[in-house]
Amino acid sequence: MQGRYKALWLNEDDLLEVIDQTKLPFSYETKVLKTTDEIVAAIKDMTVRGAGVIGSVAAFGIYVACREVQSYEKLKEKAKLIRQSRPTAVNLMWAVDKMMKFLKDSKDLVKDSKAYAIKLNDEEALESQKIASFGADIIEKILKNKNKTSINILTHCNAGWLAVIDEGTALAPIYEAQRRGIDVHVWVDETRPRNQGASLTAWELTQSGVKHTIIADNTGGHLMQIGDVDMVITGADRVSANGDVANKIGTYLKALAANDNDIPFYVAIPTSTFDFDIKDGMKDIPIELRSEDEVKYMRGVDEDGVVREVLITPKNSRAINYGFDVTPARLITGLITNKGVCEAGFENIKEKFEKNI
C-alpha cells in the first residue's frame, strides 16, 4: 500500500479539499470547499458521508467559516448552519461544539481554528490506528488458532477511510493486517439499498490493493455455511450501554448467520460511538426511516460511461427503507475500540470504559 488514503485534506492553498463520494465508484473527483455554504451543501448532498468524515469536515468547516467572519458572534451563526446540515449526526454536533468551545476567547480565529481542527483530526486518526492494531491482533489470533496463513473477512457497508479518519473502523484492522504481511481477502456485502459496499468499500479496497469480492447481501449466510468466512467485522453508528449495536440495515442478519456457524463477529468503533444514555439498545435506539426512492431507483454507469439512475421496480409499488437495524449484544463476539477489545454486554462495557469515558 502506497501510504494512507484520505477522504479530506488541506490543500496547498490551505483550503479544505474532499473526495466527492457521490461520484464513486464511477469517477474520482475532488471538491474544494471554500465557504460555509459549500460545507453545508457537501454534507447535505452526501459529497462527504460517514460519521468520522462528517465530523472532520464540520471541524474544518468552522475553520472555513472563520475565514469569512470577523467576530465570534458572527461565527456562531455560521456554526448553526453547519450544525443544521445533518441534524442526526452525533459526530457533527460533537465536532462543532468542541471547535466553538475552544475558539471562545481566541484572538486569532483563523489561525486557532485551523490548528484545533488539525488537532481533532489527528486525535481521530490515532483512534483509528489503535483500532487497526487491536483488530489486527485478533486477526493474527484467529489465524494462529486455525493454523492458517490467509483470512476471509466479511464486512457490511462502508467503515473505511472514506467514512472515518484515518483508515476507518471496520476496515482499519484489515489494512493493518495487510501491512503485517497477512494474506487478507474481504467479502464485501453490496449493502442495499444505497450500495455503500459495492460502490465505496469495493472502490476503497481497490485503491489500497486489498483483495476483495463483492457479494449480494443475500450471499453471506451461504458463504459462512460452506466455511468461506473466518470472521466478520462491521462498524456501528451507535452502541448502547448494554452492547446492542445499531449499524446499517442487514447487519443483524449477518450476525445471526455468524452465530449459527460459530464465526466470530466483531464490531469496530471509537469509544465515542457508545451512547451510555441508552441502556437497552433493542428497545430504545431510534431507527431512521429513509426515502423509498433509495430502494426503487438504482444509480450506475451505462455502456457509454454516462451515470444514470434507473427505476428497478413497478412504478406504483411502494417500498419501505429503514436505514439501520439493531444487533443484540448476545450475537456479538467483541467490540474492537481504540481503548481495547471487550465483550459486548453491560457489565463488560461498564467495567472497561466507565472510568475512561
Next chain:
Amino acid sequence: MQGRYKALWLNEDDLLEVIDQTKLPFSYETKVLKTTDEIVAAIKDMTVRGAGVIGSVAAFGIYVACREVQSYEKLKEKAKLIRQSRPTAVNLMWAVDKMMKFLKDSKDLVKDSKAYAIKLNDEEALESQKIASFGADIIEKILKNKNKTSINILTHCNAGWLAVIDEGTALAPIYEAQRRGIDVHVWVDETRPRNQGASLTAWELTQSGVKHTIIADNTGGHLMQIGDVDMVITGADRVSANGDVANKIGTYLKALAANDNDIPFYVAIPTSTFDFDIKDGMKDIPIELRSEDEVKYMRGVDEDGVVREVLITPKNSRAINYGFDVTPARLITGLITNKGVCEAGFENIKEKFEKNI
C-alpha cells in the same frame, strides 16, 4: 381479483403464447412460440422462468415440435434440443420425459401431444390450488391465535403465477387468503442479484390487487424484530429427504431471523420438489454458481422510459454469485404441499409421503 392470471396459454390459433418475463416489470409483452427453436430460445434467455412454468413450456414445446415433424424418431431429436435448453431444470426433464413416454405409440402426434400437455398443465394447476388451500388454512389459524384480522407475510424471490402454474407455490396461499376475505399485506424481498422480488413478485401482486411493499433483502430481520411480520412463506427449488430446503440465495438468512423472533417459516412446494435421493440437503444439494455480471450490472428503466443496464460496482472489482442456499430443516416450521402440511425433518416427511410418492 378478476379471475386467475397466467404465464402461458394456448391462444385462439392454438399456438403457445407466453408473457415475456425479461420485460417485466417495465412493460407487458407476450411472445408466440411457434417452433422448437423459439421454445428453446425462450427457455435459454429467460423469456420464461420458474420451475413449473418451464416444465409447462417444455410440455407444450413437445406439442409445438409435433407440428414440425412427421415421426416419433424426428420428434426425439426435437425433444433433445428442448431438454438441453436448461440442463439443471428438473421440471423440464420431467415434463419432456412424460410427454415422450405418452406419445411413444401415438397415431396422431399433434392431437395427442396437445391433449396430454393440457392434462399435465391441469394437474399442476390442481397442485397449486391444493397448496393455496392448505396454506390459507394456516394463515387463518395464525390470525385466530393472534386474534388479528390482517396479516403481514414476508416472501423471498418469486414463487407465484409467473413461476408455477396456476397461482404458484409461496404466493398461492396469499391469493387464496385474499379470496377468503382476509386482509393480506406482503413484504416483498427484492431478491438480489436478479431482483425477482422487486420486478416479478411486485408486478404479479400489483396485477392481482394484493397489497405489498418492496424491501431491500437486508430489511426483513428488522421488520421481524419490531413485530411487523406474522409469517414467512417461500418456495423451494429442491427439498431433500431430511427436509433441508434449497431456495433462492438469502432464504437461509430470513429463516434464521424468523427463528430468532418466533415467527412461523413455511415453505410451499408441490411434492415433486422432494428429492428423496438426497438424504442430507446441507451436504449434498449442489449450489449453482452464476455469472458475476448479475451482481455487477442492474437493469432498470430511465426517466425517458428506456430500459438500460448499468454497472453498479467498480469495473475491476470481482463478484461472486451463488444462485441458492440451503436452509436446514430445523429452521422450518412446516412444508405446505399439495398433499398436506408436514414438519420438515426426515421422519415426518417419510411418514407422510413415502407411500404417496
